Amino acid sequence: MDDWQTLPRVLAAIGVVLVLCVYMALIERKLAAKVQGRRDSNTVSVAFFDGLPFSGLLKHWGIFQPIADILKLFVKEQATSWRQKVLVLAYFATALFPFFVMPVGMQKGATQPLILSSVQGSLLFVLIVRLWGHGISTQIQGGRWRLLRGISTELLLFFVILSVSLRAHVSSLPLTFEGIVLAQKKYWFVFSQPIGALLCFVGLCLNDCECPYSGVAHGLLKLGQKLHTLLGALLFSLFFLGGWHFFPGLPLMGTGVIFSIACLGLKMAGVIFLLFWVRWTLPHMREDRVLAALWRLWIPLAILSLIVNSAWQN
Template structure:
């Protein structure tokens, strides 16, 4: 790889990392504003106009709070837990295609850190590693509530990853590839995968709530039973890392769902827009058209994040036995049924309509 391309990739990594942190920061603000709207309140309104600086105030508070490590905690692992959680949350964005390639003169900028042919497996691997940060933190805290929260997180993760994997198998049968870039490119115009895999998307969405520990599946940090769950003993920025990891995971999950099922950076009329832009602004079109696609992808992500928040403040939390019953007795059989139906549909389509 040329030195210039290495610099471009490094710059893209920094930009995506910064965007992930900003999205996590302002997701906390949006969460409180959405909750206030649904509960007929005002929400944060003191730090800056409309409370827009509230995330900065919260971040400053996290940095300045006293750093406490319990006497009987496992010191090194107590630090490793939140570090691992935030690291695995951030590296999931490496394979997401944020837009088409930008052509600026002789420079080509690919809006994807890396396009590996097993991108979906990479996402699953990263998600699987994320639960270790929770497990390590809960165990190292030497607190029964933290340990119970960590055990819940691990069992919940195992249960719902199976359903999520099975829902993706049906999607792979339709797309024929594991590359997120290729899946996005196949969904031009209105050929979005959600139209071909509505049940698969619904299963993936429910599992995404469980994987990100969002209500109504936030049992690992259930404050009514476990005080604060796996991060009960944490304070200062260690607690901040766990909270940031949750919101970054929500951002990445929204990006993955938008890419897999809702066309990613594609939108209706994209080819028409590209053709006319090439006539109207031939020199600027190779830059503007991909950026419009990126803006469309972020609009879809914001809608998914709003949906995550809407559900949190609308639906009550499941009991733990209900959570596990849903995963093993309902979602897995539905996912297997979806695979069978998809296989039958593909067989009939290939035999009679090709």
């Protein structure tokens, strides 16, 4: 990859991810409305667009709602202190950066997956950046419970990553996302390590940050949350759902790179739906109970499953 190509690629990736997040927010709103037995946004329309075909349908689906929401954020009261602004930007960055080192697809017969920058230790990078994000969200939201929860969640994910990368190591594949996905060519890890998948999912469910700000800072924080959800779905799909593999047992059907991205996207959509479903079943979890469950149940289970997993493989 030539140097002059890097910037447009990065910008395109950021654009795609952000648009995905904005419409994910819309879908989450629709889901929340459904769960609560009410209608979602269906009144926003664009000026001079009303008479055109499908405009009524688009209005009914609330397609323009995110645009209105974003515009509204600019006229609300803004965060005033530099500390707030920097914190929110940093949180947003921690949600965005992991996408640069994660693969999103692979052409058949190619040696490299579709990835912006293929670095050694990308697994650890993602974990550390996520941990940093938890630290920042603690600064934003306040409270030691929050930090403890972040650390415990990442500890859980750490054990999960260890457990899945063990498999990749056994099949003498590189310890990257790509290696983990390639190790699932025959069967997905969700079938061979259901406990690990459960643990990973629990870890991803516990990842949110309440927003105390207004204005653009609020928007960035919300977007950061959606980015984290998207990142979680990508992590889960890569670790346990076989990444861009179409079906367990089949290698890569079709030749196009689009097909592999579509496979991954479909899995991510499923995981995102599950995450939203859990979120709107348990909108507020008590921090002490979350921590108790994490340290009494999930983390011991993670350690146990790691031990069993490594013993079984040797």
